[in-house]
Amino acid sequence: MINFRYHVVSLAAVFLALAIGLVVGTAAANGPLTENLNEQVNTLTDDKQQLRDDLEQSRAELKKNADFATEVAPMLLAGKLANKNVLLVKLDGSDSGDVNTATDGVATMLGTAGSKVVGTVTIKEKFTTPANSAMLLDLAESSAPPSVSGALPNQANGVDTSAALLAAVLFGKSGTPQVEGTRTVLSSYESSGFVGLDGDFKTPAEAVIIVAGAPASGKDAKDRNAAVLTLATRFDLATRVVVAGLSANGLVAAVIGDATVNKSISTVDNAVTAYGQVAAVMALTERLAGKNGHYGSGDGANSLLPKTASVTNGS
Known part of the structure; x- marks a missing residue:
């Protein structure tokens, strides 16, 4: 007769057999599994080191390219913009640090070309915010000198009206006097938080390089990007x-995509680099000679660099 003790012994034997099976199975599989894991770890380590080496090599090549562009800049640019008054405009945004760096580089190249930077205007994000259009209209109306107010566009677009006012007081042909009331206009926009100013602005500029970063993002991005193009067009x-962009996106793409302004505004899509900064100044030389083009390595670029051009005083 099978008793309770028999059942206990049978169950114990079953669990013992399972335990032995698990131990034996784990021991048998442990070797190949461990080897496979070790191989994967070693492969990942090698890949990581290769990526690190590739990154260092890319950085070294970029530095060599920058050094090369800096060294050849005097040969390409010297005297090309002698006695030319140029304004720098930079667009504030999420990548303002890179825009500032690019602007400084362009300013250096302009100096190499012999031009004078009359000042730098920073267009704040507040300027392109749709909700501020009425405020811009009021500011333009209240600060515009009598000699300019009658020529401003009569419409409800604050960006366009203010851009027209800024253009009227900032730009002029070589030898023309500064518009009376220029400092009042600039100070009004600065104190209202729409622009930042750096320079004396005592002389009208004959040309402008706009340094632009990434396109605006967020719920009002479309309107803000359109406002930037309106500014450039005015x-x-x-x-x-x-337009010297950090990339082929944003304002560069907007200009190239506009069938009208792409025939008169030149673009450079790699102004974050030294050779892009050289290209921006060469492009400005070309614009002052009556030609235009689109340069860099992005979509819509005609070539990496413009052909060299000479500009005579008074062009």
């Missing part, structure tokens, strides 16, 4: 314009 009506 400046284009008053002077010679080059």
Whole structure:
């Protein structure tokens, strides 16, 4: 007769067999599994080191390219913009640090070309915010000198009206006097938080380089990006314009994509680099000679660099 003790012994034997099976199975599989894991770890380590080496090599090549562009800049630019008064405009945004760096580089190249930077205007994000259009209209109306107010566009677009006012006081042909009331206009926009100013602005500029970063983002991005293009277009009506972008996106793409302004505004899509900064100044030389083009390595670029051009005083 099978008793309770028999059942206990049987169950114990079953669990013992399972335990032995698990131990034996784990021991048998442990070797190949461990080897496979070790191989994967070693492969990942090698890949990481390769990526690190590739990154260092890319950084070294970029530095060599920058050094090369800096060294050849005097040969390409010297005297090309002698006695030319140029304004720098930079667009404030999420990548303002890179825009500032690019602007400083362009300013250095302008100096190499012999031009004088009359000042730098920073267009704050507040300027392109749709909700501030009425405020911009009021500011333009209240600060515009009598000699300019009658020529401002009569419409409800605050960005366009204010851009037209700024263009009227900032730009002029070589030898023309500064518009009376220029400092009042600039100070009004600065104190209201729409622009930042750096320079004396005592002389009208004959041309402008606009340094632009990434396109605006967020719920009002479409309107803000359109406002930036409006600003560039209004400046284009008053002077010679080059847009120097950090990439082929944003304002560069907007200009190239506009069938009208892409024939008069030149663009450079790699102004974050030294050779892009050289290209921006070469493009401005070309614009002052009556030509335009789109340069860099992004979509819509005609070539990496413009052909060299000479500009005579008074062009």
